[in-house]
Amino acid sequence: MTAVSEPSNWQTYKRLLSYAKPFWLAFSLAVIGNMIYAGASTAMAAAMEVVIAAIENPSDRNRIFLTALIIGVFAMRGLGTFLGQYFIQYVGRQIIHALRTQVFDQLLVLPSRFYDDHSSGHLVSKMTFNVEQVADATTNAVTILLREGLTIVGLLSFMFYTNWKLTLIFIGLAPLIGLVVSFASKRFRKISLRIQNSMGDITHVASEAISGYRVVRIFGGERYEQDRFYDVSQRNLKQSLKMASTKAISVPIVQLLVAVSIAALVWLMLAPEIRNGMTTGELVAFITAASTMAKPVRQVTSIHDQIQKGVAAAYDVFQTVDEVPEPDGGDHAPGRVEGQIALNHVCFRYRDQLDDVLHDINVTIPAGQSVALVGRSGSGKSTLVSLLPRFYEYTGGEITLDDVPIRDYTLRALRDQIALVTQNVVLFNDTIAANIAYGTLSQNDPDAIRNAAAKAHALEFIDRMPEGMDTLIGDNGVMLSGGQRQRLAIARALLKDAPILILDEATSALDTESERHIQEALNVVMEGRTTLVIAHRLSTIEKADRILVMDGGRIVESGRHSELLEAGGVYTQLHQTGFGEPA
Template sequence: MSESNSTADPVKQPATNWATYKRLLAYVKPFWLAFSLAVVGNVIYAAASTGMAAAMEYVITALENPTDENRIQLTLLIVAVFAFRGVGTFMSQYFISYVGRNVINALRKQVFDRLLNLPSRYFDENASGRLVSKLTFNVEQVAEATTNAVTITLREGLTILGLLGFMIYTNWKLTLVFVAVGPLIALVVSYASKRFRKISKRIQGSMGDITHVASESISGYRVVRTFGGEHYERDRFRKVSEKNLQQSLKMASTQAISIPIIQVLVAIAIAALVWTMLAPEIRGEMSTGQLVAFITAATTMAKPIRQVTSVHAKIQKGVAAAHDVFGTMDEEPEHDPGTYAPERVDGNIEFDNVCFRYRDQLEDVLKGITLSIPAGQSVALVGRSGSGKSTMVSLLPRFYEYTGGDIRLDGHSLKDFSLEALRAQIALVTQNVVLFNDTIAANIAYGALRHHSREQIIDAATKAHAMEFIERMPEGLDTMIGDNGVMLSGGQRQRLAIARALLKDAPVLILDEATSALDTESERHIQEAMDIVMQGRTTLIIAHRLSTIEKADRILVMDGGMIIESGRHEELLAKGGAYAQLHQMQFSEQA
């Protein structure tokens, strides 16, 4: 069993922020044309902004010498500069958004694909709400880093370079005075970005908590209301929401403090510039127009500097989110080295000294299970809760990898099979039936069963005694059954799960407490259906109600991860051991 850490803990991330950002930018490659057009748009915008500052020299000249020609030229110049900048703005914003949304789409699909291939233990260790938050909130944060952040950095960065180039060209000595505050601005940005990154990780964690608490309360609303849990859930949600608020306010305060500090530093630079400009030896031969253009360029630069520094928050949010998203994408998928893929197995199952322990547990849950089940035999597993029954059947479809011994199907180790081929041989009906917000027909013919005809679906539903209630539904098989089949009773949901197993027609059948949710009459119907479905199939039945397994070919009594008794119903009763005691207890309870 793989022992790699499954939780995407940012602390243990080997990737640096730059490595993560580079990996993120690799997703931009397929959209290089749109990205190039966005860059062109940013260059146009920066050129127009620089042109506006440079144009101030002509404005002053026109004011000092107001001829008809100057009036027309100045008017056209203003319109042309703003139109030029408008084209640049559209190109940069639209094309970078196009790239960003496509990157998000690609990332989201990859994360979801990886979630579908991760081992069962990953889902045991990570709350579903947190995983949903990765797909929604965290991936959106990545969008900020790849769209708005890149747009602003490119657009305003190029504008700063353009204005700086114009200032150096006009008077390099004065430009040095302005640039002197650069290192101070860099210090402020560096401190703020570290803080943004740290807070962003906390915000993502708290968003995961919000999604988790909300989804639990919404899906379990009946339990919440019946047991008066509204107050508790309200408090629980308020705590995680308040935590999110605190972190968001810390983020806002860091941003709110860093921007004015940078603005003051820029203002000091401009003030120093004005003071220095008034010295004749520095001013040199500059005309009034050139001086105004120079000072306009310096003051115009204040906004892009502020924008570039404020975008750091978005980049850090995106990088922190990307760490988390890539952490999930880098998780080891289910181990699937097997290549054996038979069309259909006979169903001979052998457990050879099988041991299993869950991660981080000191003691084995299963201890040296040795068992042979011939094809077509029905074997029932009984015993107290925690005796290892469900764990044992979970090893057959390889939801967990056994840690010792071997399990063979038709003489081939389960590890020789490809996971897809192995699971194609097994049908499963559990106590907790999973249904989807779709039609009854789609829930019976789910996944790989979609190709079955309407007649085959009706046949399976009839054998499972499900057609009785399906025919009473407003749209029959085409009735939508709501989230996890909320419109159906427990017994009806169970019968749909049995119909699904019947339709699959797999040689190995696992029934995990399959009749637990049924009333006596439904159970009688299901028992008849079970007798049909079990014919010619190797069946493992986990049951608490011993009355449902009296006809099983063999009954195994489990305790403490070991098989302590084995035999038919009558044999085990005659023995007077653990099974007889369990039977006596249930019999007296029913009496």
């Protein structure tokens, strides 16, 4: 297989700058502003000849002219500064907005395996720290590059016009400056990549400690988390200091080389063959231009750390943008399916694993039938139900829904047929009503939302809330108990009214009394729907139309509760070892 070469710094930066195309007018105004600034800076150096002449020949006319010249030059410089800085900042922030939303939109369509390979902390860091690094490369760096670069061009042009021999001598050290800048640039990018990785580690460790603060405190993990955070922060500090030391060394070297060039000019000016009849005013203007160039040269060479940080950040961001979304090549999009599911010789293995996790699964589930999946932890139950909404792509066999392969459905059409309640309830920092009527369910009227909550036996606590359905429940429902959070998730599934229902330990967080009410509601909602139930509680399992017993990624037994007990097989062993509570 041919290895894909990594894009060069210039290719990455060129791609980044392509995001500025929609804002070409603002970018053009920024360029014009920087041209005005550069012209004013060149005019300040050139004006020294006029100043010397006016000093040597004082008159009222010269006094007025010099006063107007000073005000005019600084007014031009102020106008150029405003246009250059504001409009390049405008372009830069627009690029950041575009990149950030593009990364977020991409994250919403990437396959589950991507999330298996990346921690949430690192992904959040991409959209915060890394994208801000891109901001520096597209705003500050571009501003300095345009403003100071054009200033250098203007000053050099004036110096060539005044005395080309001296100018050639002055720029003789340019190759040495280029070598210093090139070495620093390579080191800047290498260190920038390490800093971004360490920032991802910092975000990851901090988010874990914050979200799991109860476990941290009850098990005395404060010292462990402190040490963990200190280590990742120390790595970030070490790389940041390397970045600072490289910049601190390279900038003075460039300044020294420029100073050597200026000193050489001053020494050579005394040679008549070089001076070539220049007046005192021309000499002063020339040396002023050369001295003025020291600042823009220093700033242009010092922005390489910002550009390399931005290039490294953009490279990382573009890696996410270029990730292949989950496959969605189907075109079948029925309004509502009957709900017959068939798995024919289905196999599945996780990426980069040699052995299958699911082996030759064959089962047909008629529409409206409820099927319970039981088995020891790791037997493949959750993996099996994850294949139906195509969170993972099966690697062998075929899964059909109403005799149509699920890969022929559009993802949206397929997932519209499925309601899901898992053991790990996901709620959002929003109102109770918004959490029940989430996503495409937001079109439901308040009566339908309330009816779903009533069926899930959630109104008994919702009506006691300060603002009822409009109560904010905090991050992931932190204001609610485990059972209350579970009931909201069930209400969400009830509101969706999908023909297929997946319950993955849906009643695990409920006490016995709450579970009895929820089970009654689930019995109602399961009528006429194809239901896949993963549960350990016997009360949830025994009423299923069929029970599939899984072991080692295979279906080893199938039947009703009483039939499987009489068979005396794996199900009987699970029952005897207490996988559920007594009926």
